[in-house]
Structures are given as C-alpha cells and as structure tokens.
Amino acid sequence: MLEVKDLEVRYGRLTALRGVNLSIKEGEIACIVGPNGAGKSTTLLAISSVLTPTAGSISFAGRQINGTRPEDVARLGISQVPEGRHIFTSLSVEENLRVGTATRSDKEEMKRDYDRVIETFPILGERRRQSAGKLSGGEQQMLAIGRALMTNPRFMTIDEPSLGLAPKIVDRVYEVLIDLREKRGLTLLIVEQSSERALKAADTLYVLRNGTIQLTGNAADLQDGKAVHKAYFGFSEDHEGEVMI
C-alpha cells in the first residue's frame, strides 16, 4: 500500500534520511523503532509531504505522492498523529474532531464516524464542549487519534503514541490501535523509541538508525530481541555493560 524507495531528506546541510526503504502492505501494522535523532519523525513528515525529499520516492496505492502538498496527501487517505499530538488547544474537543472532516462532504458517514470515535473514547464525548487545551496528556492523545480517524483514513501514521503517557494509558492506546486494524482494516505505521511494545503490536518491524533502515523483519521472528538490539544500538547485547548510559 505504501512504498518508500531510497528516501533521502535533508535539513539544510544535515542529512536526516539517507536512503530509507519501506514496504507496507494493506491491513498490516508496521513499526519503526530507533533511537533519538534516527530520522523516525522525519520519515513520517516526508510521507505526509510536510517535508520534501531530496531524493527517492514515496508512493501510496500506486500513486507517487512525494512533491504534492500535505493537504493532497490527507485527501488521499493518509492521516498522521504527529509527535507532540498537535491538537488545537484553542478549539473545543468537538471542534478538533470537526477539523478532521475538512476534506469530506458525506454528512451521514461523518456523523457515524463521530459516534464511533466517541464510543471508542467516551471521555471525549463527556468533554466535547471543553477547550482541548484543558485535556490531560492521555486525553489529548486520544483526541489526536480520534481527529485522525475523522478524516476517514485508509492509512494512519502515529508518531510516538506512548510519549509522556502513563503505562496504563499507553496500553489503552495500543488496544485501540490494534482494534482499528482488526475492525476497520486500517493500515498503521507506528513510530516508537522503545521496541518492546512495538514488537508486540507489529507485524513488520523496521529499525532505523542514523537515517538508514538497519533491520527489516517479521516482528514474530524478532521476538527474542537480540537482532533488534544490535540494529538499534549498533553493537550486540554482550557489550551492554560497558557502553550503556
């Protein structure tokens, strides 16, 4: 469904991505893990066309999307829950969800999607008239996911859904994400810093470090973690004692 080929992105003279390849199949949960500064968010921002790649290509459902505008990418059915959630704090919860329907005109289905979001996250229904800035971190994450769902996406990217959240809430967020795939057949690309939870949820795992994919594999085959560890840190687990911070 999403093919990323030899993607290269630069910030001025700094090269953030040097040849990233991803191949994500319809209906799967793919996960990119990697340390800070590996280029994870950059990859997602390039997919959403917020950043323009200097080389390589991104195609979605057979159509090349790099070089288009972010709003065109959204229209094609790619929705992003960005790092830091970026909810509109001066808007109410309900208004945030309404912004998600910017590209749509199917009134009845919009209503149905709205009800579904509220059903998934009842707290958003209770607080719908409240200013979104007053929500807790976990509620804001739910709102950001709900808002992304309101675009009626076929493909959703989520940048560090567990960042700054209590473990219990992270569990809930992942429950919802897995449920979205099961019930709606949504294709997901999740970016995380820690591989543990990602490994559990993912079908395919990518380890990204220094702007390149170090390891690609079936998540089930990587469960023992050794190969992931080596790809992630650049050295194998045996040396852990000496170099770990």
Add this chain to the structure above:
Amino acid sequence: MAFALQVLMNALSLGSLYALAALGIGLLFGVLKLINFAHGDFITVGAYALIVPSAATQATLLLGDFHPLILIPCIVAVVVILALISEFLVFRPLRNASPATLMIGSFALGFIIQNILIMIYGGRPKAVGIWSDLSLGVELMEGVEVPKLQLIIIGVTLVLMVVLVLFLTKTKYGIHMRAAAEDFRMARMLGIEANRVIMLAVAISGMLAAAVSMLFVVQTGILDFRMGVSLMLFAFIATVIGGMGSLVGSVVGGFAVGAVSILLQTFLPSEMRVFRDVFVFAIVIFILLVRPQGLVMSRASRERV
C-alpha cells in the same frame, strides 16, 4: 455625569475604529504570521474609491454619490479585491519567507499604494462630504448630545464583531481558520487547503478595512493619501499590547488605545495636548515592559505540557 458620558462615547467610538483596524491586522497575523503594514493603505484606498479618480483639488463624488446599499458593497468589493491582489502578487510569492521579510514586503506594498494614489489623485488632501447629516447630534439624555455618527460607529463595530465571532465559532470555514491560526502545519495535514484559508482571511481583513474606510472618512470628511497610516500605527499598537495572535486581544487593545487617547485629550492641560501621542506611546512602552506577552495571552502561545 453628562460630561463623563460624553467622554465615554468619544472613547468608545475612537476605540471602535482602532479595534476594527486591529482585528483586520490580527486576523491576518493569525494565519499568515504577517504584520500587514499595508492594512492602513487598504483603508485609504477604500476611502478614495468614493471619488472620481482625478488630480483636481476639488473632489467629485463617484461611488460616494450612490445609495448606501450600492455604495457599501462597492467599497467593500474594491478593498477586498485590492487585498486579494496583494495576496497573489506580494504575500503568496513570499509564503516561505521569514515573518520579517513578509513584514518588509507589506511596507513596500504600502508605499506603492500610497504613491499610486498620489499619481492618480494628487498629494493634496481633499474634502469629501458624504452622509454629512450623520454628524448631527442626537440627544442621548438631558444635556448629553453625541453625533449620530458615533453611535453608528459603535453599532457597526459591535455588529461586525458579533458576525465575526459567529463565523469563527459556528461555521466550518471559521473553525478551519482558527485551527490554521493555531497550527498551520497540522491543519494542512488534516486536509485543510492552506491557500483557501489564507485567501478567506485576507478577504475578511479587507472587509474590515473597508468598514473602517467608510466610518473614518465620514467622521473626518477629508481624504489624504496618508490617512490610513496613522490609523494603522495605532491599530498595530493595539494588537501588540492586546497580545499578538489573539483576536480578543486586538479588540481589547483597540479600545484601550482609544480610551487612553481620549482621556489624555480630555484631561491633559491644553498646552500639552499636542504631545498627546507621546503620552500614549509612553503608556504602550510601559505596558510592554510589565506585560510583554500582551494584555490577553493568545492560546496558541500557552501550551500545556
């Protein structure tokens, strides 16, 4: 009592003009991060559109002669079209430039507009009398007589503000505009058309400028190619002390600047009245020293951690 009411009406009507102009600036700043210094010149153009384009010292009314129901939409159309042309020719090519570059671009635009006005209409101020019966007084209560125009200015401002609030909170495009003003990139990632939102903001800003044009020129009765500049200066100050990025702040700032000007005008000893603006600016500097974020903090800048 009567005197206090008189001063209050003066302050409210001047504050209304500043608030309307400040709203136009604040709206554009919200979505474009552009401080549009040409806004004052948009106001000037709206006023000049009333007369026949000629360098003659005596102004001949053109649009100004029409019935208000035709005149008002025409002036609004002129200013909105000018604002949209500015967006296409100046602001859009500078879209990825820094806010400082954009601001300088708007200065340049302002100078160009002023000089085109001089070329067409000449540099001398001209008198125009439209709707002069509006300056007749109305007796509010015993001993208090205010010009009808003051009431109209305050009324029009209130109506426009209510309409703007309804647009921003109740309509789809209004909500999109608020979202874009807070986080433009996120709004685009959700499929909001960047250029459409910006053009809408430019158009609304133009409408507000047109309203100021008409109210201002009826009040002063004089056309001058610099007439919008001083208005813009005070409106800009209003948005700054109100808090950049907050529309409520723009309105509060506008009324505050208006009130301070009128109070100084009324209570300063007569020989110091010429220096009124010095005192206004001193107060502005003081406010910025104690509250640099402005009187009303914009919600975009107050982030929850």
